[in-house]
Amino acid sequence: MLIGKSFVAGEPVDAAEGSFSAGREAARFEEASTGHVDRAVDAADRAFDSYRHLPADMRASFLDRIAAGIEASDDLIAAAHAETALPLPRLTGERARTAGQLRIFATLVRDGSWVDARIDRAVPVRTPLPRPDIRRMLIPVGPVAVFGASNFPLAFSVAGGDTASAFAAGCPVIVKAHPAHPATCEIAARVIIAAADATGIPSGVFSLLHSTRADIARALVQHPRLKAVGFTGSLRAGRALFDAAAVRPEPIPVYAEMGSVNPVFVLPGALAERGAAIADGLKEAVMLGVGQFCTNPGLVLGIGDERFDDFVQRLDAHMRAAPPGTMLTAAMCQSYETGARRLSGIAGVATTRSEAVAQDAQALPSLFVTDAAILLSHQEVSEELFGPSTVVIRCGSIDEIYGVARQLQGQLTATIHGTPADLEEYAPLVSILENKVGRLIVNGFPTGVEVCPSMHHGGPYPATTDPRSTSVGTAAIHRFARPVAYQNFPSSLLPLELRDENPRKIWRLIDGELTKDSC
């Protein structure tokens, strides 16, 4: 059933560069060559102009058809389960989310207002010079490379948010398949290829390349006709792609989402009111998906009084009793164990591990407790440890908490637990954290990322390489578009979105006023 090959412009291609298998499965996948990279980007570039000029409804139907194909595929769930060890209910939920994302972008494309159309009409009588007619909208940038995540084999992989938003913008996509779930990638790729075929989309808009090699990733990012890169994964890999793109003769943007420690601040009033409930909720958030979420809360801060002791004790008991969990790959489990050992080896860090017995590739939940001085003097304490663990920082005062907050690196999220009185008393914390994060949560947990217009899943470096961008929610489409202004154009030559009569019925800024009217 599986072919085990890369797909270039919709067709499987032969390779002679060896093969690899995902850790848990026997099926082998052929390594793509730099020749395949060239063919894939060239095909994308050739398909670009026809794809971007298709009626919006065709692009939307393509996305809807992919959504239906993903939703209907039980093979996809079975493959993802076998390859990632993620539980079936989680994968079924992720499949629904993936289809939902594709449909949200289909709706956005049909609606059309995302192009941010602006029209300033001519003023021939203006002095000293007449004002020309100028109209502006967003157009797609060109071929996009997508590097999917290991931890969301559906929602952040082949047919995930990056691909959906790039297709929606009008960009062809070359996906570099994640080698930890290549069979899942192949199945999703075939869904996309079938959807393109069924909706009359040129086959060059999609290619899938299997590779475990850094030089292939670099060749893709450095291909002269590639125009942007979407990535979700580790800081090390994301930064390498960013660096490769920055030294190109023509630099291109790399939208790398690289995770963070997502600090949680527990304020005194909240601790008094519902410390136990916060500990219970925190433990759930830390354990979710064996701690393999980019929004996993990896740092917890509070003022170290008696109530905080009770809170930590409860968290400690939870962790001791927590079951081990199978991680995505054996290598990740190994990294987790290495990192946990490094943290527990720091003098002044108290470590609690789950008392359960772990099998192969199973991670034991961990709790680390230390103070602000240790945090500030040991960089690894505030770095992401990917897996079911969190670090509690017992601070001496609120000023120490502010001091730690000011020293934090960029984060996807930060969370504050506080009563209304806490939030008033400790208001500077919000202001400090606004400069550090992409999303601020009050009295909740950072896991669970809504897909909606207001979602911002991004944040200052090293959370991402571009804090203006989000990889979740409708604003993700803006990563793959750029403005073009049309001056003094005859109506027949203008894109539909900019014609006087507003045939697409979109929102436009006309002479400074936002309206859906015609000119």
Add this chain to the structure above:
Amino acid sequence: MLIGKSFVAGEPVDAAEGSFSAGREAARFEEASTGHVDRAVDAADRAFDSYRHLPADMRASFLDRIAAGIEASDDLIAAAHAETALPLPRLTGERARTAGQLRIFATLVRDGSWVDARIDRAVPVRTPLPRPDIRRMLIPVGPVAVFGASNFPLAFSVAGGDTASAFAAGCPVIVKAHPAHPATCEIAARVIIAAADATGIPSGVFSLLHSTRADIARALVQHPRLKAVGFTGSLRAGRALFDAAAVRPEPIPVYAEMGSVNPVFVLPGALAERGAAIADGLKEAVMLGVGQFCTNPGLVLGIGDERFDDFVQRLDAHMRAAPPGTMLTAAMCQSYETGARRLSGIAGVATTRSEAVAQDAQALPSLFVTDAAILLSHQEVSEELFGPSTVVIRCGSIDEIYGVARQLQGQLTATIHGTPADLEEYAPLVSILENKVGRLIVNGFPTGVEVCPSMHHGGPYPATTDPRSTSVGTAAIHRFARPVAYQNFPSSLLPLELRDENPRKIWRLIDGELTKDSC
């Protein structure tokens, strides 16, 4: 009257690193040190939080006050004229434009809708999980460095568009003064400092550093607390800043506008209808400001028939008769002459120079005529030659024109002269050029950049380092802002822009619908 010193957080500072003078003037300016860079960025960082939280009206009043100060300063015009040799009427016009830009951003800040507010309200009854309340808006990024242009000593310099848009977004600004017009920079800086003082703006929001040294520019761009860079100038200098920012531990965006050759395509019908008028207009555009505009039309393409010969002949006569012009600096004039000699030395390039006699730092207008084969085999033919010159490419056919257009590098603009019949017949040209440029003009000239919401003054590399960004028009503010999402926030803790009652009366996307209503 002139102090000749850098200003850190509004105060002149002493330096001991030597001094320099602008070529034409005797006044000397002290070189800033890396210590000044540190102090300026640290002051900006300290001022950032109070500045960004000021009421929008205060920020707007600050911008308005700068505009009034610029408008009232005749010293500014006198200094700019002495330093740049640009004629007084041009500088008076540029001063009006500079004040106008500042006021447009004041209006944008007062209006408030630029923050792109989005609200998705909670749905507690949603299954399987309730939907939280999420609200998102743009906030300023932090301290911004601005490197002004030599060719617009007012509109793209100390109080120019980059500074105006950064202040409008809520960012403190450190300007690296252009060493070709340091007195002009000092006068504009003092206007800004006085405006901050008069409107209660913290002094740390503005510093001015005088320097001729690349290591000072690099120290500024690589300061850990700097968050973005605006630049207008040469490809070499812009790319150096981009590279310096990309290798930072925390990379930051560099918005470098580096100019282009702005190709003009003259189609057969237009040539037949009004070839002489196009040649006349083109000559004016090439000569404007001694060819020192980033939108200077440096490449002219047409099908080499008899009518095109007539057109070229007329252009040739214009150039022969054109007066010499004094360039911004002697070094630029030297570069222009070197470049002109290099082009005329290429076999197959016919050169016409103005027959006038040039004085010191005066450039002689030049016309170069060649064919597509020479263009495609000699990179320098399609590279910007800063000064009063243009290169005519005589193509063999429309397909050759398409071929050349496909090979062009990124451009700020491209222009097509055509009759309605031309534009229909040669429609592929528009589609090819959309992928190459930031602005497309029909039957006009690229010089003259409107400051309005629909203006896009940007374009694919090497026109800029970020084709999503514009350095002119209201959208320029988005370079210095990034989104933050607020989840489950109590109303009192939310920014005004996101509160239910919409006290700022701004446009917001509420549950997917754009409205000025309250929630």
